[in-house]
Each structure stands twice: as structure tokens, then as C-alpha cells.
Amino acid sequence: MRMDATAIRAVLARTPALNIERLRALIEVAGLEHVLERGAIAEAHLPAAAHAYLTCPDTVALQADLRWIERSSACLILAGEPSYPPLLASIASPQPVLFVLGDASALLERRQIAIVGARNPTPSGRATALDFAAQLSRAGAVITSGMAVGIDAASHTGALAAGGRTVAVCATGLDQVYPRQHASLADKIREHGALVSEFPPRSPPRRQHFPRRNRLISGLSAGTLVVEAALASGSLQTAGFAARQGRKVLAIPGSIHNPLASGCHELIRGGAQLVQTPAQVLSALEFSLTGEGLASDIRPVGRRGALDNPYEMLLDALALEPATVDILAERTGMTCASVASMLLILELEGRIAPHPGGRYGPLP
Amino acid sequence: MRMDATAIRAVLARTPALNIERLRALIEVAGLEHVLERGAIAEAHLPAAAHAYLTCPDTVALQADLRWIERSSACLILAGEPSYPPLLASIASPQPVLFVLGDASALLERRQIAIVGARNPTPSGRATALDFAAQLSRAGAVITSGMAVGIDAASHTGALAAGGRTVAVCATGLDQVYPRQHASLADKIREHGALVSEFPPRSPPRRQHFPRRNRLISGLSAGTLVVEAALASGSLQTAGFAARQGRKVLAIPGSIHNPLASGCHELIRGGAQLVQTPAQVLSALEFSLTGEGLASDIRPVGRRGALDNPYEMLLDALALEPATVDILAERTGMTCASVASMLLILELEGRIAPHPGGRYGPLP
Numbered sequence: 001m002r003m004d005a006t007a008i009r010a011v012l013a014r015t016p017a018l019n020i021e022r023l024r025a026l027i028e029v030a031g032l033e034h035v036l037e038r039g040a041i042a043e044a045h046l047p048a049a050a051h052a053y054l055t056c057p058d059t060v061a062l063q064a065d066l067r068w069i070e071r072s073s074a075c076l077i078l079a080g081e082p083s084y085p086p087l088l089a090s091i092a093s094p095q096p097v098l099f100v101l102g103d104a105s106a107l108l109e110r111r112q113i114a115i116v117g118a119r120n121p122t123p124s125g126r127a128t129a130l131d132f133a134a135q136l137s138r139a140g141a142v143i144t145s146g147m148a149v150g151i152d153a154a155s156h157t158g159a160l161a162a163g164g165r166t167v168a169v170c171a172t173g174l175d176q177v178y179p180r181q182h183a184s185l186a187d188k189i190r191e192h193g194a195l196v197s198e199f200p201p202r203s204p205p206r207r208q209h210f211p212r213r214n215r216l217i218s219g220l221s222a223g224t225l226v227v228e229a230a231l232a233s234g235s236l237q238t239a240g241f242a243a244r245q246g247r248k249v250l251a252i253p254g255s256i257h258n259p260l261a262s263g264c265h266e267l268i269r270g271g272a273q274l275v276q277t278p279a280q281v282l283s284a285l286e287f288s289l290t291g292e293g294l295a296s297d298i299r300p301v302g303r304r305g306a307l308d309n310p311y312e313m314l315l316d317a318l319a320l321e322p323a324t325v326d327i328l329a330e331r332t333g334m335t336c337a338s339v340a341s342m343l344l345i346l347e348l349e350g351r352i353a354p355h356p357g358g359r360y361g362p363l364p
Numbered sequence: 365m366r367m368d369a370t371a372i373r374a375v376l377a378r379t380p381a382l383n384i385e386r387l388r389a390l391i392e393v394a395g396l397e398h399v400l401e402r403g404a405i406a407e408a409h410l411p412a413a414a415h416a417y418l419t420c421p422d423t424v425a426l427q428a429d430l431r432w433i434e435r436s437s438a439c440l441i442l443a444g445e446p447s448y449p450p451l452l453a454s455i456a457s458p459q460p461v462l463f464v465l466g467d468a469s470a471l472l473e474r475r476q477i478a479i480v481g482a483r484n485p486t487p488s489g490r491a492t493a494l495d496f497a498a499q500l501s502r503a504g505a506v507i508t509s510g511m512a513v514g515i516d517a518a519s520h521t522g523a524l525a526a527g528g529r530t531v532a533v534c535a536t537g538l539d540q541v542y543p544r545q546h547a548s549l550a551d552k553i554r555e556h557g558a559l560v561s562e563f564p565p566r567s568p569p570r571r572q573h574f575p576r577r578n579r580l581i582s583g584l585s586a587g588t589l590v591v592e593a594a595l596a597s598g599s600l601q602t603a604g605f606a607a608r609q610g611r612k613v614l615a616i617p618g619s620i621h622n623p624l625a626s627g628c629h630e631l632i633r634g635g636a637q638l639v640q641t642p643a644q645v646l647s648a649l650e651f652s653l654t655g656e657g658l659a660s661d662i663r664p665v666g667r668r669g670a671l672d673n674p675y676e677m678l679l680d681a682l683a684l685e686p687a688t689v690d691i692l693a694e695r696t697g698m699t700c701a702s703v704a705s706m707l708l709i710l711e712l713e714g715r716i717a718p719h720p721g722g723r724y725g726p727l728p
Contacts, residue, residue: 019714093714124619208708215712241709244675253617253629255488256640265617265640274632276620311608344572345605348579350383350457 008035009076010065011057013097013200016049020079023096026054027080061200068175068201075100083108091219091245095198101174102190106165107220111287112144114217114242116235117151117227118260125228125260128252129154130161132225135278137164141287142193144169144221146213147182151227151235156189166193169217171209173201196220214238223248223285225275229263236263239272248284250275310334314342318352322361372399373440374429375421377461377564380413384443387460390418391444425564432539432565439464447472455583455609459562465538466554470529471584475651476508478581478606480599481515481591482624489592489624492616493518494525496589499642501528505651506557508533508585510577511546515591515599520553530557533581535573537565560584578602587612587649589639593627600627603636612648614639674698678706682716686725 003011012018012035022044030040041054068074077083077098085107088094100107113136115129133143133155143159145152147168159166168189172178174197177186189195198216199209214237218224224242226249229235239249249272254261268274273284310332317323317331325343329336343360346352355361367375376382376399386408394404405418432438441447441462449471452458464471477500479493497507497519507523509516511532523530532553536542538561541550553559562580563573578601582588588606590613593599603613613636618625632638639645674696681687681695689707693700707724710716719725 093712124621128620211708212712215709237705237709244709244713252620253625253632253638254619256492256616256618257488261617262640265638268617268632268638269644274617274629274638276626276629280633341575341601344575345579345601345608348457348576349455349608 003036005032006069006076007062007066008032009078009097010062010069010200011036011054012078013076013099014058014061014065015053017047018050018096020094020096022046022050023079027078032078061202065201072101072175074174075104077104085112085220087112087222088216088219091215094219095216097198099174099197099200100194101196102192102194103165104194106142106167106193107196110140110142110165111285112142112167112221113281113285114144114221114224114238115151115155115227116145116214116217116224116238117155117229118233118235118263119148119150119152120260121150121154121228122258122260125151125254126154129227130158132227132252132278132281133158133166134162134164136281137162137166139278139282139287141282142167144217146171146217146238147178147186147189147195148234149179149181153182153185155227156185160188160192164192167220168193168195169213169220170195170197171199171213172205173197173199173203175201176204178205210234211237215241218242218247219245221247222287223250223281225250225252225281226264226267226272227252228254228258228260229267230260231262231266233263236267239267243271248273250281250284252276310338311342311346314339314346315351318361322355322359324358325360328360367400369396370433370440371426371430372396373442373461374426374433374564375400375418376442377440377463378422378425378429379417381411382414382460384458384460386410386414387442388444391442396442425566429565436465436539438538439468441468449476449584451476451586452580452583455579458583459580461562463538463561463564464558465560466556466558467529468558470506470531470557471560474504474506474529475649476506476531476585477645477649478508478585478588478602479515479519479591480509480578480581480588480602481519481593482597482599482627483512483514483516484624485514485518485592486622486624489515489618490518493591494522496591496616496642496645497522497530498526498528500645501526501530503642503646503651505646506531508581510535510581510602511542511550511553511559512598513543513545517546517549519591520549524552524556528556531584532557532559533577533584534559534561535563535577536569537561537563537567539565540568542569574598575601579605582606582611583609585611586651587614587645589614589616589645590628590631590636591616592618592622592624593631594624595626595630597627600631603631607635612637614645614648616640674702675706675710678703678710679715682725686719686723688722689724692724 026035026044029043034040079096129151137159142165144167145155156166174195177183218238218241226235242249251264251267251272275281313332317328325336325339329339352360353363390399390408393407398404443460493515501523506529508531509519520530541547582602582605590599606613615628615631615636637648677696689704693703717727
């Protein structure tokens with residue numbers, strides 16, 4: 001059976017035990033157009049299952065896949081190709097093949113931020129997801145989530161409402177929508193972004209697909225923001241993947257009496273960054289602003305730095321020669337109010353002393 | 365004028381420019397009973413103001429102080445004495461003299477935890493302060509705060525309600541109660557703990573006293589817990605002192621829409637530890653449990669450790685020889701559910717492989 005590039009991709013997508021190293025070996029041996037030739041398959045030293053499938057692919061499945069691909073204009077991206085998302089390429093064992101519906105460039109053109117959370121959020125959590133997704137979209141980020149009910153749907157919707165782009169990662173083949181109630185949301189996402197899956201058409205929403213979906217969400221994204229999540233939830237699993245992929249994990253705090261804040265709080269206790277505003281998300285992910293920008297200022301705050309360093313700066317400025325609050329404010333770039341309050345603390349600690357003329361200096 | 369030890373302490377308490385080093389020098393030169401003798405004063409090389417006051421103390425103030433001390437059974441503790449709180453002694457420039465009303469042993473017998481926060485808390489914040497103070501008291505901690513309205517008063521009250529001990533640090537002389545409405549609370553604190561101040565009797569609640577009060581709260585305590593606080597508030601100042609004194613800063617999160625959670629969130633972003641439960645407070649402060657203990661388990665969670673280390677443990681356990689989930693759970697001490705979920709993640713990452721017989725092992 002003579003196959004074009006799409007058919008070859010579709011066969012590879014169904015090949016068992018095909019990881020990125022094996023895919024690379026196959027293509028290096030023969031080039032993509034020849035990977036189904038017996039010589040190439042033999043030379044790539046594949047596991048028996050992969051070898052057997054490539055030698056004798058399921059042609060019934062392949063015909064159905066190709067009909068769906070043509071009808072839906074889906075595209076299949078192989079790891080190593082220029083359109084494969086570069087952040088995803090950098091994780092351990094990235095998906096060898098991605099199915100994409102909609103505009104595949106949404107996966108590439110801007111950095112993605114994942115927003116995930118509970119299926120049964122509080123009204124306030126849902127509003128937060130909508131608002132953060134809208135503001136982050138306006139600032140130029142693509143919002144990536146899992147199209148589940150609750151926080152995921154609110155995140156996609158917030159991005160769409162702001163005229164932004166959004167990527168939904170699915171736990172099924174892209175020929176179906178899960179959950180069904182999101183059919184119209186999926187249409188909009190396809191129009192203003194993309195639907196992505198590592199599963200071939202007709203794959204149902206199996207239990208074991210969800211962790212793989214979550215790993216793809218975090219792997220595509222510069223960071224994962226958790227809005228509301230219970231302990232031991234799928235959102236925490238996504239956050240765990242993000243941390244292990246070397247990506248930032250951000251979490252929104254809530255009342256200690258809200259069980260859906262517990263997951264976020266455990267993440268923060270484990271090292272995730274607490275964020276209160278969309279600006280803090282962008283700052284944590286070192287996004288440069290594009291688009292319309294944000295309402296609030298972006299002010300990066302380093303861990304611990306906020307408590308310690310300004311005092312050292314002030315002590316350095318004092319060491320030059322005793323000076324007034326105004327002069328110290330000028331020397332350090334801090335406000336007069338900050339300088340005055342810090343001088344008081346340093347004086348109480350016995351580290352500086354008042355000098356004549358309203359000046360402060362080192363201890364005599 | 366011949367003076368007894370109490371009178372000498374009272375004079376020292378009003379001596380300007382007397383810090384702990386100068387007090388130590390004076391006492392080393394002559395012994396406490398002789399510190400007001402001209403020879404001793406001269407030999408201690410004190411600043412002019414201290415020298416002048418010690419040579420010629422304000423006897424009218426002294427007489428009034430002594431009358432109040434006798435009437436109220438106040439005690440004066442000098443830095444360096446066995447009854448001076450040891451944690452306070454370890455900060456930079458500790459207060460040379462403390463006035464104490466009530467049971468001075470409350471400052472010594474158990475470790476103190478400071479609970480501070482907004483003067484105008486939400487009902488939920490107030491309830492949290494009450495509850496944490498009560499539970500931490502039952503676990504054996506002394507609760508220290510500033511006797512202000514709001515979170516401070518709720519913290520003292522929670523400790524008292526639980527039959528615990530509490531210390532109120534005051535920004536005035538202890539002959540008065542500030543704010544006035546807390547007269548009956550002050551009585552109870554005196555009965556079941558202590559009122560402490562670095563200010564001599566008749567000192568009014570001056571603006572500049574409050575930072576000094578805050579520095580004393582944090583300095584007495586193993587850690588400072590902030591319950592609700594606005595940005596740029598006194599509670600954040602207390603937390604700043606705690607951090608600079610090398611003490612733990614703990615903060616309770618809240619909704620991002622609650623302005624009184626903002627201060628706590630900024631602290632957490634700056635390195636303070638987020639706590640959800642009294643058990644987490646004790647764990648962070650490395651308290652060993654005494655008293656009735658707490659309802660919830662104490663489970664220390666290291667920063668980041670929670671996300672990373674169990675996987676290494678599991679990989680080590682696998683490296684021995686391929687094993688089933690049950691055996692791996694036994695080898696690592698983790699639950700079967702945790703092991704199963706972690707195995708899935710490691711398998712998806714291509715770091716382990718399923719082996720025959722439901723076992724998992726390193727990649728072949």
C-alpha cells in the first residue's frame with residue numbers, strides 16, 4: 001500500500017511502544033517517506049510490537065482515520081518537526097505524535113499558560129478563572145486547559161471572551177467532544193485556537209487517558225496556574241507534572257475553610273508560587289507584555305528578597321556618609337516613607353544612630 | 365539616697381541611651397547594687413545622657429514608679445538575669461529592662477507563639493485567631509500578642525478560653541490599659557499570663573511606641589503568625605521584625621478578594637510559610653506536643669520536598685529488583701494508591717517499564 005505523508009503520520013500515531021527516540025531513529029534511518037519500508041523498520045531496532053505494527057498496520061483503522069482527517073482538516077504533528085511545540089519538545093518523553101484541530105499555530109505563536117482546577121468550583125473560583133484567563137489573554141498569552149467542566153471551561157471561556165487564543169487538550173480522540181455538553185465550546189476553541197490530543201480518532205475518554213492529558217497540558221505551557229483544587233485531585237497531578245517538567249507552578253490562595261483551596265495551599269507549601277493577580281502570573285513566568293497589557297502594575301518580588309535586601313541597600317547608602325531621609329531616598333531609589341520606616345527599625349536594632357541635622361549614619 | 369534592688373532597676377529603666385551592652389558594662393564594673401555609685405558610672409564609659417541621669421536620677425518619677433511597683437506587684441527584669449526571656453536575649457539590641465505584671469514565668473516556662481493581625485478583621489479572621497490561639501494553647505504554647513482590638517484581642521481570648529497562658533505586650537506603661545476597652549481582658553491576661561512593656565509607668569501610647577511594641581512581640585516568640593493584615597500594616601511590621609530576628613513568619617491565606625488577606629499573601633510571596641491548620645504552625649516551629657494535643661495530625665512538609673523526593677525513593681526501591689505495587693509500597697512506606705499513581709507518572713515519563721507479573725522495574 002502506497003502512502004502519502006499524512007497516512008504515514010496516521011500509522012505512526014497508532015504504533016505501539018513508539019517513543020520519541022524510536023521515532024527519531026526510524027526517520028533518521030530512512031526519512032519520513034520511507035519509514036514503512038521493511039528495510040528501514042528492521043534497521044531502526046524497534047521493540048517487537050512496534051516492528052509488527054509498522055510492518056502490517058491496521059488498514060481498516062487507517063482508512064477511517066484518513067477519512068476523518070480529511071473531513072475535519074485535522075493535522076498530525078510529529079516530534080522533531082518545526083510545528084511541534086518547542087516547550088513540549090523539552091520534556092522527558094514528549095508525545096511522538098499530536099493531533100490538532102483548528103489553528104495549529106496557536107501552539108507555537110505565543111507562550112502558553114495552563115489554567116486548571118476543580119470540576120465543581122465555587123462561584124468565586126469560576127469568576128477568578130474567567131478573569132485571569134481574560135487578562136492573561138489580553139496580555140498576549142495563549143490559555144491552555146483540559147476542557148473539563150468547572151475551572152477548565154471557565155479558563156477557555158475567559159480567553160475567548162477577551163478575544164484571545166486558547167488551546168484545549170483532550171483525553172479522547174478529536175473526532176469526539178468530552179464532556180458532550182462542551183460541543184459548542186469546542187467549536188469556538190477550534191475557531192480561536194486549537195484542540196490537541198495525543199490519542200487517535202475514536203479513542204474514548206478512558207480513565208488512564210486523563211493523566212496523559214494532564215501531562216500534555218503542563219508540558220505545552222510555560223507554567224501551570226491552579227485556581228481551585230481539592231487535595232489528591234487531577235489539578236494537583238497536572239501541577240506535579242509541571243514541577244517535574246521544570247515549569248513554574250502557581251496557585252491562587254483561598255480561605256482555609258474552603259476545601260477547594262486546600263489543594264492550592266498544599267502546592268504553595270510545597271514550593272508553588274502564590275499569586276493574587278494576573279500581573280503576578282506574568283511576572284513569575286517572565287512574560288514580556290504584548291497586546292493591551294494589564295490593569296495592575298507588574299512588580300517582580302523575589303523570594304525572601306523583599307524582607308532582607310532593602311535594608312542592606314539602605315545600610316550601604318548610610319555608610320557613604322550620614323544623610324537625611326530625603327537624601328537616602330534619592331540614593332536608594334526608595335520612597336521617603338519606606339526609608340523612614342526602615343531607619344526606625346535599624347535604629348531600634350541598634351545598627352544605626354541619629355546624627356545632628358536630622359541625619360542618620362553608622363553607630364559612632 | 366540609699367536604694368534597694370527594685371529602685372535601682374527602676375532608675376535603670378528610665379536611663380536614656382542605655383542599651384544592653386552599656387547595662388552589662390555597668391553591672392560588670394560594680395555589681396547591680398553599686399551601679400548608681402559615681403565611681404562605677406564613671407568607669408562604665410557611658411554616653412553623656414546616661415551618665416547624667418544615673419548620677420542624678422529623677423527622684424520624683426522614681427518615687428511614683430516605686431509606689432506603683434509596690435501597689436501592683438510589678439516586677440522589673442534586667443537583660444542578663446535568669447528570668448529574662450532567652451529568645452528575646454538572642455535578638456539584636458534586646459530591651460535592657462522589661463516591666464512585667466502578672467506571672468513573669470509565663471515568659472519563660474513554655475515557648476511563645478505570636479499571633480497578630482488586623483484591628484478590623486472579618487468575622488472569619490477573628491474566628492480563625494480564636495481557634496488557632498485555643499488549639500495552640502492546648503498544645504502547650506503561650507500565645508503572645510499586642511492587646512490591640514481585632515485579631516490581637518481574639519488571640520488572647522482564644523488562649524484564655526482554652527485555659528491556656530497568654531502574654532500581652534503593651535505600647536504604654538503597665539499602669540494603664542490601652543485601648544481602654546480592654547481593661548477586663550487585661551485583668552484576665554494578668555491572671556493567666558503576663559502583661560509586658562519596655563516603657564516605664566505613665567508612658568502614654570505614643571505613635572513611636574508601637575514599632576517597639578511589635579519588635580518585642582516578635583522577639584519574645586519562636587514565630588509570628590499573621591492572621592489577617594492589610595498591606596503596609598503594623599502586623600507586617602511585626603512579621604518583618606520576626607524575619608530579621610531569625611524567627612519563622614507564618615501566614616494564613618484568604619480569598620484574593622479580601623483586602624485583609626493581601627498582607628498575608630505578600631508575606632507568603634516573600635518567603636513566609638503558608639499555614640492552614642494549628643498543627644502546621646506547631647510543625648513549622650518544631651514544637652513538641654504537650655498538653656492535650658491537637659485534633660489533626662502533624663505532618664511536616666519540607667519546601668519542594670513534597671513534589672520531588674518520593675519519586676527518588678520509589679526509583680531507588682525499583683532499582684533493587686522489579687516489584688509489584690504492594691511490594692513497592694512496603695519498601696517505601698507509602699500507600700499503594702500513592703505508589704500506583706507515581707508509577708503511572710514515571711511510566712509516562714519513560715523512566716520505568718512494566719515487567720511481567722504486574723511488576724515494575726527500570727527500563728530494559
